[in-house]
Amino acid sequence: MGMSRAMTGDGGRSRAMTGDGAHPDRTSPDVARHRLSSPVCWLAALSALSATSMLRAQETQLSESAQRGKVVYDKWCMECHGETGAGDGAAAAFMLPRPRDFTRASYQIRTTASGELPTDADMRQIIDNGMPGTAMPAWGTKLGEGERNDLVAYLKSFSTFFEADAPTPIEMGRQPGRSAEGLAEGRATFEKLECFKCHGDAGSGNGPSGPTLRDDWDFPIRAADLTQSWTFNGGSTVGDIYRRLRTGLDGTPMPSFSDVIDAQVITDEQLWRVAQYVRSLSPEEPPRPRDVVRARLVTGPLPDGPADSAWDGVEQYYIPLVGQIIQKPRWFAPIVEAVWVQAVHDGSTLALRVTWHDRSSSPDPEWDEWLAAMAAAATDVDGPLDAVQGPDRLTIQFPGRLSGDVERPYFLGGDRQRPVYLWRWSSAPDALDEGAGAGFGRFTPRGEGGQVTHQARYDEGRWQLQLTRPLSSSDSTRAPSFAPGILVPIAFFAADGSNGESEARGAISAWYGLYLDVPTPPRVFVLPVVAMVLTAGFGVFVVWRAQRRESGRSTSEES
Template sequence: MKPFRRSPTGLSWPANFIVCASVLLLTLVLIPESVLSQGGHDHHGGGAAQPGSEYRVDEKPMEHHHHDDGGGEGDLFRTRGAHDDLGASKPEMVKDEGLLARGRNIYLHMCVFCHGKDGNGGGAAVEYLYPWPRDFRRGIFKFRSTPTDTLPTDEDLYRTIIKGVPGTSMPAWGDALTPQDTWALINLIKNFSPRFSKEPQGEKIKVNNLTPATPELIAKGKDLFTKQKCANCHGESLRGDGELSDSLFDAWKHAVFVHDITVPSYYKGGFAEEDIFRTLSSGLDGTPMGAYSHLPENDRWALVHYIRSRFTKEFIKAAFETDIYSFRKDFEINTDVDSPIWDGVKTTNLVLRPLSARRDAVEVVNFASVNNGEQLAIRLKWEDPTKNAFSELTQDVFRDGAAVQFALGDVTLHTHGHNEPFFGMGNRGKPVNIWHWKSGLEETLEAESDMEYSTGGVDMDALIFGGVMSNPVFRLNATGDNAVEELNAEGFGTVTPQPTENQNVEGYGEWKDGMWTVVFLRDMPKTGKWDADFTRKEPSLIAFAIWDGLKEDRNGRKVISVWQRLNVLDK
């Protein structure tokens, strides 16, 4: 299907279908108000106020001070992502006050939104997240190389920070933090719990010589999987559908999500042989997953190889905070998803993380962008086996959708001092610009245009609904003529639509053969202070979100990326 244009050029539907559609649309008048008001993942309320005017208060923004390390160009403080063997760069004075202050600064900028100011796991984002972020105060950590009920080593904490926790909202911060940043953060985290000052950290479990996989060992592992009743939680399929999987709770009385362990990308503590062996030996403290250290080593290796023999997918490496590009094409650009302008354009696959745990999540979004010096287009593609779109005939509540988010202002990514907004819709004093596309509105708007053409230009909103404000399409998208809504935010709960006259982003989406393709289009110069500016020479910070209607996504329930760097090429 080609992009919809409101200037009618002819009927696209047979006349008899138009008559039937008119009758069906008229019946919507009889639908209760409560049904019509059920939207998809829309963030806004009623009127179109100046973006941010109702949530901006006289409060001093969070400051993220520059810490002068006094080092040269090759200093560890200046080499983000240069993580060597764990422990090699560990400072000797881990309780140094300067290191603690630096850790506090990094925590307030990168961690507080989820883990909370005092480390209680109750940050501003918590209502959108499942599983909940770790509460550091009790000193209970799941991912360790130490025996159950013991504290993790510093290297365990280091590994979790730089590699993240796959299948959850916890990103891998290895490309964002220097080794010294990471150690400073670990020092701060340990200060949240009195356990670290009262108890020794556990001794690292020794992983002896790796026992290679054999058919006999895999068969033994399958037998052990049954005898140890692993299927009660993980299921015979290993997809997390065991009979107890929906009735498990952790030490904080939060519901436990049992992940699909046939997918290596979901292994929170690592999917390599030694990683799984370590997890079986140490258990996941604070969860129903206990340690199996009572089993002989050979039995644990048998379980390791059986589990790995059931892998169904390849591991997808999370390449965060990468440089992506908008390539110059001196041709007219539109929102046609099949336009030849996309032929040969380099694309980038970006890994997404679910804010709320789910199985069969959208794991990757494919990004491409072109510009002609006047307009810039962004194309997103992702796999989705089902099309969940708004329809006046079906009134779907949960719809597929996509959003592109830009950091506003003169910000750079993880420079010394960390001045970029929080990737989860910004934070106070650090606003973001969001382009939000919602599936199904293209077809609805196209149908309305065809019907107006067939009736000689009669206003169908007035004829059927008694005015545009009663049209359920308008209720779902105040911009009316477009499937993309332009918004701004300065943190959770502050998403605000731009006024109708400032809605400058066009968009079109098409679902075909289990794949969504969505194109966003906007003029490159910004038209107001709340817009991203693509004429600047510096890279723009950009992030993405995808909603899956089948998973009942809307609002904060979605999969997201962290910041990437969009470089707009002018030749």
């Protein structure tokens, strides 16, 4: 099995180098010719012919360093990357993107040209720092320097390609200074290079090619969400982004744009501008989750929809979501990685706006082929994936009863003893159910008398959902009343129908808190004034007494 994987692997590599694995929408003959002319390409084709004999060579010719590396690999890496390095370890089926298949010597993050091998330093960099946005952790603190070097030696032994001369990194040049005009030029080049076809016009990863994207192993792969630089596999600085634009991400549909510079379609500086523009789509610092979402008290009217500009000034709270892996069927490949929550109230009504990224408004027939690929990739985890697209979903969970007690319902849907109160929204039909939950998936709709209103909006790869409800409940046995000044536990669940997700197979959050600001009590202003008056009065009294005594002393001295 491992042997045949490796052989098709080598074949796949030479295919990739003839341009077959390149960007699906860029089929310029120039590009193909450029790739064919590479001498490495011919070497690759030759190597593929004699893959079996070379594999045998690998077993006998391990260097001492590689032998030590094998010990480290077998202890720490094998269960994901597989005994033969084919990326097919026991944990592989529980991850998307899958672990790297070393037998193809095709590495995403490099400093070398597209189709070239990585340098040793490139491989060390990934081992040391890991790959954000994937399951690959940073090993720099766990393994010693020597162990990590030995690992590189062993990883290289998985492919005969590394017997060729060491590759040389590309020339990076220097980043031009940043400016508003530079960003505008970056945007123009972004459009010229058609980055939006995969990454979306606003960079949310929702381009029209999205459903067709596959890696060289035929697994579905998502275009990066350019507005979340902390999930970029190969680093988030402008330099990191520029380097990836130059080198491409081998094994994925992300091409190299070096040939576009060589063909003088764009300049090197323009590519730097693209990198700067892409970086500008994300905040400077990655968002940090905070325990409490604060709903400010507003005096004017509440926002009247998710597109209302009144929301622009309201603070956003970042709530990370992860796959539901607690109850069957578990879900290891969630699409929704976070929701951003905003909240305001006017003393009688609460308004929430929840924003999250989702590449489609499900169900969307365009995404059927994506779902089919997901279903093929996810078969062995807790039963097959539903092959019919459901709607997109967002559920907000509160305790069924609000008390000052520290005890809460179980964060994953409550239970019979301690039920939860839910707002369940789905995209198709666009509807919201209010009701009670007594365990994950055990939902009883409230039926008549619901008080929650909602408005949903899908735009540029993201959902925005506004929800409003009067603070006081019309029926406290079915829905709790909210009150300012009390911390209300709140949790979020999301599902992307086009990814085969449902309520159980979706993304979940822990309990957070929602706090409705109280009107500032008068004592906040009165007490400081009282303290100031008292202190000032005391000071004046002390001065007055000291001066009286002094004048008394001087009169008595005079007499």
